[in-house]
Amino acid sequence: MLAAQGKTNISSSAIADIIGTNAWQIRKDFSYFGAFGKPGSGYDIDKLSKQISKILKINKGHKVALIGVGNLGSAVLAYKGFANYGFDLVVAFDSDPKRIGKKLGEVTIENISKINSLKKRNITVAILAVPESAAQQVTDTLVKTGIKGILNFSPCYLQVPKSVRIITIDIAIDLARLPYYIG
Amino acid sequence: MLAAQGKTNISSSAIADIIGTNAWQIRKDFSYFGAFGKPGSGYDIDKLSKQISKILKINKGHKVALIGVGNLGSAVLAYKGFANYGFDLVVAFDSDPKRIGKKLGEVTIENISKINSLKKRNITVAILAVPESAAQQVTDTLVKTGIKGILNFSPCYLQVPKSVRIITIDIAIDLARLPYYIG
DNA sequence: TTGTGTGAAAGTTTTCACAGCA
DNA sequence: TGCTGTGAAAACTTTCACACAA
Structure with a gap:
């Protein structure tokens, strides 16, 4: 800035x-x-x-995968700020056939069944924007494919091995920090 | 839970x-x-x-307004977790005529020019999901109409009087917390 | 003159360990 | 027996104030 x-x-x-x-x-x-x-x-x-x-170790560049291209995932795809922090959003996955194959900006949406290609592609960070009901199952797959860090938008606790780092963003929890100061 | x-x-x-x-x-x-x-x-x-x-002072109930119903705003509208924290999302605003008047769930999208009705409606908390270019201008209007807290999704610093509390969520900054632990 | 880097002091938070209640 | 609430100790963080570098 x-x-x-x-x-x-x-x-x-x-x-x-x-x-x-x-x-x-x-x-x-x-x-x-x-x-x-x-x-x-x-x-x-x-x-x-x-x-x-x-x-912060963001100087070497990190490839990022987006899982889930609903409203929230689309907002993530439209966001231009990742490069500032050394991130490169290179692929998105979804399970909806209507979305698979479409290209949004630089990123093509692939079938979520291809998620195990992440290891081969050297992607270690994922943004999880799937419905809450699918979050744990997708997380398990991500862990199997060698993911090291997850930015999770589902309002739930995800169980992962200690070697995997999760940061959860729950809008309601962030919102709940305001009233204390508002009085 | x-x-x-x-x-x-x-x-x-x-x-x-x-x-x-x-x-x-x-x-x-x-x-x-x-x-x-x-x-x-x-x-x-x-x-x-x-x-x-x-x-946390979330026991009295707080009415919330959403500003901006693009991809991110739509994701916010679809989110069901606010009630758990005593929030009630009662209105959404947008500037796009195609969206104004539509009803998504319980919430009708109103013209953003009506934003100064917030004081009358006793709404003190707003979620800001507008493009970065509009963020500061909309914030100024929100401040004028008596808003006390803003959850800001634009990746920018917003200038507000000290009496207004802002919490900013910038996806890239949250993502940037991961590599340090990944190594 | 402006503005850094840092020991030492002050202040805060975390941890421990245990008395005591259901 | 299981588990809380809390003083006291240990650990950590913030603040201060100042020597010194450009």
Whole structure:
């Protein structure tokens, strides 16, 4: 965002203002990963961005598969922000024959029965946007095909081995965080 | 979930197993809000659920408006989980004439120009699912009509007065949390 | 002058361990 | 016996304040 604004460096206090914290918090946090700021001018935005990508391990690029191309899956396919974080959405799967074979943007929708091709294609991350009733079964298949991380949009707990990381987004739970502050 | 399984009580260690933490963490956390467990049998699920709703202030019911009925908004409309958290999605707005007037489930899609009726209707929470380009402008209108909390699906920072609470869900950022653990 | 990096202090959270209740 | 609630200890995080680099 800062690079797009044509800026080349930024101070810890300016970062703090943007994300709503304090300058010393920013400096302390960065310092745990090494000293990459310059007294007087602050942090080089390009260098900082690369450092953070490295810390989060999103610098090598990750191929992503989308499972389920309903309304939510279609919204995911239309989303343009993945490249910013080193992701490449390369394939989508669905079980509906009306959808299979269609091409949305760069991505062709394949039959969900082909899901075990993920290992061969070196895809380690999946976005799960299937109905809740199918979520656990699809997850089991994903685990078998060697998936390492799942972004899950079903409002349910998924059972997976400890080696697989799941992040669940449940709209209602996020919404439920608001009333506490609204009073 | 536990109630649906027909259970009436649960121990701190069983809760801990489900959500992946320790028994003493559960007990300590609950104890800050008062002592509502019973030695020997644990926590009464119904009582616990009501206590948590009260703590989070989701026990009085909140009317919710959806802004934007594209793919993502449609997915939100199809979602059945809001009632569990005391929310009632009562209205949706869109700017597309093809969508205005249609009824999806219980909700009729209204013209986005009618958005200032929210105050009159006593709606304090909104889900924002409009294109990024419209997000800030719609947010300004929402703020004017007295909205107190926004669940924002646009991948951007929204400027609002301090009295308005925003929770932003950016799929790419959530996805970016996975590679660190995948290695 | 502006603004980093960092020891040390203050503050908070997590963990432990156990008295005591159903 | 099974399980809670909670003081006290340990661990961790945040804040401060300042030496020093560009």
